[in-house]
Amino acid sequence: MVDKRVGCDVCGKSFHSRKRLEQHTRSTHTTVNKNNVIKAVKKPFKISNKLIAVIAAGALIAIVGSIATYYARDHAAALTIDGIGCNPMEQAVFHIHAHLDIIINGVYFLVPSQVGIPSNCFYWLHTHDESGIVHIEAPMHKDFTLGQFFDIWGKKLSNDQIFNYVAGVNNPLNVYVNGTKVPDGTNYRDIKLNAHDEIAIVYGSQPSTVPTSYTFPEGT
Ligand SMILES: [Zn+2]
Ligand SMILES: [Zn+2]
Known part of the structure; x- marks a missing residue:
């Protein structure tokens, strides 16, 4: 096998x-x-x-x-608002002041101190007291507007509304710059903040007089 x-x-x-x-x-x-x-x-x-x-x-x-x-x-405070930064130090390159009056039904509304100054920084638009003086202190020369100030403040401003006050036929909302009424068709938010401007926002019943100027402290 x-x-x-x-x-x-x-x-x-x-x-x-x-x-x-x-x-x-x-x-x-x-x-x-x-x-x-x-x-x-x-x-x-x-x-x-x-x-x-x-x-x-x-x-x-x-x-x-x-x-x-x-x-x-x-670092929440460091967030920019409308392109406006918040710096640990006050900025001095561009330093001007405007004055803001807010008149609601004939009564002056106090613009508070420390608007735009959170705990750890300074927005380029801010207030230091209750005088109504708006400080513009920025690291560059630039146009700043009323709308930007309200955005930093966190309050509503449009041509139809300030705070919770809505404009209507019986409650007009007008803005005056140095006593001159801002013409219709102008966006109030775009009103430029010039040095020593007196800006009056008037809602509802008209005051007897609208401020035309403000006496700023000497040297400011
Ligand atoms: Zn300041
Ligand atoms: Zn200032």
Whole structure:
């Protein structure tokens, strides 16, 4: 009889029968299977590595987020408004003053002190007292407007409204600059703040007189 030997693909050993070879493969080369098993075990390990990476990324995002929140809260005052910055120091390159009167149904509304001066900086438009003097103190020569001052103040001003007072037929809203009524069609928000301007915003019933000028402190 011809010896029909069969060889092992793994180690090259030859066997008398296929059954023998199969036995050999099972008993001798189980390491192959074990490796496969190990590989199979490694797979979920790799997934868990990915999981760790995802968790780490999530933690990083959370940390960055909380830092950003902290930074935003701490530096909220530094946000620009209408392109107007808020600097830790008062700016002196451009320093002029205008005066603002707000007359609601004949009664003067006090413009508060510290408008545009949050805890840690100075907006280029601000007030230092209740005189109605608006300080324009900017790092460059530039036109600034009444609307910008109201935006920094956080109050509403349009041609139809000041604060919560809405203009109507019986409650007109007019603005006077140095005693001259601003013509219809002019956007009140665009009124330029010039040095020593006296700006009077008049809502509702007319006062007996509208201020035409303001006596600024000497040297200001
Ligand atoms: Zn100032
Ligand atoms: Zn000033």
